[in-house]
Amino acid sequence: MDLRALLTTHLKLRHLVIVLAVAEHGSLVRAAEELYLTQPALSRALREAEHAVGASLFERTVRGMVPTPAGAACLEHAKAIVGHLGTLRRRVDELNDPDAGLVQVGAHVTGANLLLPRAVARLMAEKPRVEVRLREAPPETLIQELGSGDLDLLVGRVTDHPSTARLRLVPLYREEFRIVAALSHPAHTLPHVSLPDLAAYRWVAPLANTPLRDELELNFRNAGLAPPAQQVESGAPATLRTLVVEGGFLALMPETMAIAEPNVKILDLHLDGLAQQVGLLLHPDRPLTPSAVLLADKLREVADEMGRDIGPDAYTALVDPGKGPTSS
Structure with a gap:
């Protein structure tokens, strides 16, 4: 690292804070209000930051101030x-x-x-x-x-x-995610629980683009099934519990959480890839x-x-x- 070169840089901490504020609010006016600056002072500081970086950091659009590719790179480092x-x-x-x-x-x-x-x-x-x-x-x-x-x-x-x-x-x-349902759910009366049987019920699905959601959908695909047609997406434990207990939904729950919850019961079906x-x-x-x-x-x-x-x-x-x- 060239420490002497860093001594001469014109990019200051205040410039990084201003870039973060503009990105967060998408507006020079709201960013200036957040930082207790006048808009001209904030605009001047943003120009100084762009000069120090050597590139335009934002562009004005109908959706507000949107980071340029250089601005996105600057934001990543500014946050760190x-x-x-x-x-x-x-x-x-x-x-x-x-x-x-x-x-x-x-x-x-x-x-x-x-x-x-x-x-x-x-x-x-x-x-x-x-x-x-x-x-x-x-x-x-x-x-x-x-x-x-x-x-x-x-x-x-x-x-x-x-x-x-x-x-x-x-x-x-290490812990496994298990399929759970309310104590009165009809799935508990099945003589043998299988994924095709459970596909017909409503599910609380894990959030999209998470490993748990990917693995759940992979289990359905490997069984030749489409994901349940009736599903709610949620990752909040309290919401998940209420939907299972009061709404009659099936859901995936960490085993220790399922055992500790008196109003749900684990179904006798282990899915692949959900041990974690x-x-x-x-x-x-x-x-x-x-x-x-x-x-x-x-x-x-x-x-x-x-x-x-x-x-x-x-x-x-x-x-x-x-x-x-x-x-x-």
Whole structure:
């Protein structure tokens, strides 16, 4: 890296912040309001940024300010740089006050019901002044927020997929997704459950362009079936549960979540490719803050307990730690 050349660059942090604001709002007026700048001052700073980069970063369209290809490249780096600076500030704050801190963690269905809550509880017991912000959203949104520095780490399904190609993946334990239905669902009365039988029912499908959705549809195709005609797409655990319990939908649910939910029952059908690694999804270049490192340690502790080779009695202990396997 040519450090001397960087000393002479005209591209400043304020330019990157302005580029991010214009991209977010799609309007010079709204970006200026967000940053408490006049529009002429913001326009001048944007021209300075374009001069420093050596290319036009936005074009005016009927849909507002749209990034050019150079602008899209600039945005990708700007998000990373601003995210790094935010993490640096929090790391220094925690070095000055080791008992305090902030961890921002995202979760999507997998790991959100047992793994993450138990790890957070252990973290808070050890460091009560640490603030934890939990974020549940679709995987694509969480990955974008991890890249921009709005999240320190993600907890969820760890698998090779285009959406996770740029992340550092740390597997913690293995779990299977199972097909679930409400206790009164007619599928439970089938003498032998098969995918052709279940294709006729309504489904809550995983979000499009996720590994789980791809694998579910692959199971239908391999069985010579089209995906269910009546389906709702959702990745929110609360919505999924309500649709299953009250709406009569079938759905895929992590096995530990299904066992812990008294109002649903697992159907006796295993689909191919739905056993999964649950773990951490991390930014490949951004170090964790001390509090985030501690949470990662707690997640590993809980995952080790959940990931043992366990039988039905031990699953009772998994969902109710007060009850364990009995020995004869």
